[in-house]
Amino acid sequence: MKVETLLVENDKIIGVRTSSGEDIHSDVVISNIGARETLKTLLPEGFGPEDWISEIQALPPSIAHFSLFLGFEGDVKEAGATRTNHWFYPQGEVDAIWAEAPEGNPPGFFVSFASLKDPSHDPGPKQKYAGEMVVWADWNSVARWADLPSNERGAEYKAFKQQIEDKMFALFKKNFPDLADLVVLRELSTPLATAAITGHYEGRFYGLDGTPERVMSNALQAKTPIEGLYLSGQDVVSQGIQGALWGGILAAASVDPRVFKQLRR
Numbered sequence: 001m002k003v004e005t006l007l008v009e010n011d012k013i014i015g016v017r018t019s020s021g022e023d024i025h026s027d028v029v030i031s032n033i034g035a036r037e038t039l040k041t042l043l044p045e046g047f048g049p050e051d052w053i054s055e056i057q058a059l060p061p062s063i064a065h066f067s068l069f070l071g072f073e074g075d076v077k078e079a080g081a082t083r084t085n086h087w088f089y090p091q092g093e094v095d096a097i098w099a100e101a102p103e104g105n106p107p108g109f110f111v112s113f114a115s116l117k118d119p120s121h122d123p124g125p126k127q128k129y130a131g132e133m134v135v136w137a138d139w140n141s142v143a144r145w146a147d148l149p150s151n152e153r154g155a156e157y158k159a160f161k162q163q164i165e166d167k168m169f170a171l172f173k174k175n176f177p178d179l180a181d182l183v184v185l186r187e188l189s190t191p192l193a194t195a196a197i198t199g200h201y202e203g204r205f206y207g208l209d210g211t212p213e214r215v216m217s218n219a220l221q222a223k224t225p226i227e228g229l230y231l232s233g234q235d236v237v238s239q240g241i242q243g244a245l246w247g248g249i250l251a252a253a254s255v256d257p258r259v260f261k262q263l264r265r
Contacts, residue, residue: 006042006229013228016042027228030251033199034207035220035235036061041199048226055219062206062239063097064142064191068133068168071185076113076129079178086111088175097136102163106135109171131179133172139202142192150196161188206239222247222254230254 002019006029015025031038035056039048072081089096089108096107115121115129123129142160145153165188173180191203198205208214215238222236234240236247253259 003042005044008044008047011227013226028230028255029228030230030232030255032232032248034201034233035059035231036201036208037199038229038231040201052219052225055217056208059214059217060209060211061201061204062209063136064139064194064203065205066098066101066135066137066164066168066191067189068135068165068172069185069187069189070131070133070172070183072129072131072179072182073126073184074182075127076116076131076179076182079182080176081113081116081129081131081179083113083116086175088171097138099138099141101135101137101141102160102167105167106171108136109168110134111172111176133168135168137191139191139204142190142203145192146195150192161190164188164190207233207235208239210239222250 001022003016004019005017006013007015007017007023007025013029014027015023016029017023031042033041036059039053039056043053087108087110091107093107098104098106111131111133113129113131115123115131121129145157148154165186168188169180169183169186194200194203194205200207208220214220220231220235222230222232224231230251231247232244232251233247234243236250237243238246249259
């Protein structure tokens, strides 16, 4: 069930309204969808301090990405898979993105084997495992299809995705030749899918960009200037999993300071 909007009364948040029309009332609402997304999709128009809203809206978003999900059958450990996250920067540019996709090749990529990190994973008699390859990209590469339903993007988009998938897998095969032979499933995800599934602005799954302005922004606090509204997630502290973790802790502690006492135990 999706939250459609925040409910307001007497200059404070009193709950949320869902996509089914149900109103859920609460003295505290914690938004974990990102600071920009909270303002853009949940906050009623014209509500909230203009300076706070403007400061957040002025912060640039982070990068987007392509993900190539891989399914394996066979002894992936023998073929070279590990629990390690693998980062590749063939040209030595750690902050470069594939801005002209599908032209050229990705300047860097990330490979991880999720199944090997899951102690409960049972590969079964066929030794089935999952992995993922990620390439940093720009929203502009898919923007022309953004306003079309996923089933109406046509042959051009299908061909675009195939080009991206082929180039990514060629790089995977070059660096993991034995593992490439065990691949039985390939599925590409574009920034359009990230935007649709997670709600991130332009599929930029790291939220706001990690600029000095973002780090120093007083607008990015767990407790917002709107009574009853709190922000959680990576926009509150820093990008990534650890930032999201601490964003959640700070949001909880902002609602109830006793959380910090529990952490000290």
